[in-house]
Each structure stands twice: as C-alpha cells, then as structure tokens.
Amino acid sequence: MQVHECVSFILLRDNRVLLEKRSKDKAHDPNLIAIPGGHMEQGETREQTLLRELKEELDIVPNAYNYLCSLYHPTGELQLIHYYVVTSWTGNILSLEADEVTWHPLDANPIDIAADKIALAEYQRLQMLFAK
Template sequence: MEVHQCVSFLLVTSDQVLLETRTMDKASDPGMIAIPGGHMETDETQKQTLARELEEELGIRALNSQYLCSLYHPTSELQLLHYYVIFEWHGEIQSLEAESVNWYPIGNAPVAVEADRLALKEYQRLAAVLGKFSDC
C-alpha cells in the first residue's frame, strides 16, 4: 500500500489547541474534528508543506515551529502524519478550507482521529516532562 506523507499542525495558546471541523466533501475524514494539515507535494520538505498548508488552510505564517512526532493514519489511504507545534504566528486565523476552526482545551479536545489523540497526548507528555514544550 502506498504511504501518503502529510503535515499536521497544532496551534497552541495557553492550554488550548486549534482544531478544524472538516467539510463533508473531503475524501479523508469528512465531517470529523481534527488537527489541521495536508498532503506533501512531490519534492516538498515537511517545513515547506507546513508553510504552504498554514497559508492555504488558515491564512497565517508560523513565526516558529517545533517537530513533535510522526504517526500513521489509515483512512481512505494510508497517511503518515508529521506533527508540528506552533506557538506564535503572523496573521489573523481564518477557516479557508474547513467548515470551521475552533479552540479547544488540549486535555479533552474532541478529535475523532486516533493519530490526533496520540499526538495531543505526546504533546502533553513532553510538556509535563520538559516543564514547557518549546524549540530545542
């Protein structure tokens, strides 16, 4: 089975994370609440995908980002999701591709995708161990 590389991003402020409600016409996970992200294009790096997807999905630019983890997500295709954490960004957050975007408490974020739940738990684990998750 072909693996489709994707980049997902956790925008974090205080103890809140920004999640999207996906539109019903999406091929992967329609209508679900999920961490935003998108597919990597041919010859694109993870950081290039991150920058492009932030602009396409939310109309913002990251001022910093930190790699978190990579997890497989079997959906209509097998995806390998590379998660990044973003604490600072430039621009006003807009919902340009999703039905909506909303802030949720990290501890009980209503994500429907198991990989997203694991990524949020990994963020919480590292934040507890390090005292504060930040650029290393």
C-alpha cells in the same frame, strides 16, 4: 501499499488547541474533528509543506514551530502524518478549507482521529520541552 505523507500543525494558545471540523465533501475523514494539516506535494520538504499548508488552510505564517512526531493514519489511504507544534504566528486565523476552526482545552477536546489524539497526548507528555 503506497504511503501518503502529510503534515499537521498543533496550534497552541493559552493551554488551548486549534481544531478543525473537516468538510463533509472531503475524500478522507469527512465531518470529523481533527488537527489541521494537508498532504505533502512532490518534491516538498516537511517544513515547506508546513508553511504552505498553514497559509492555505489558516492564512497565517508561523514564527515559532518544532517537530513533534510522525504517526500512521489508515483512512481511505495510508497516511504518514508529521506533526508540528506551532506556538507563535503572524496573521489572523481564518478557516479557508475546513467548515470551521475552533479553540478547545488541551485536556478536554473532541478530536475524532486516533493519530491526532496520540499526537496531542505526546505533546502533553513532552510539554515542558516546548515551553518558551
């Protein structure tokens, strides 16, 4: 089975996380609430994908980010999602690909995707390591 690598970004501000409502037209996970991200392109590194996807999806450039973990997400394809925590960025967040993006409390959010829930729980478990 082919594995499709992806990068997702956990954006944090004031103990809140930015989540997207995926478009109903998406091939995978339509209409679900998820951590934003996207597929790696041929020859890209994880960090190159992170920078490109943040610009394409939210129109921002990260100033501070750290790798968190990688998790499999079986959907219409088998995805290996590499999660990054982004704590500082330049630009105003715009929803360029999702139906909408909204801030939610870390401990009370409506995430629909199991891998995203696990990644966010892992961030909370290790939160002190990501403190400024």
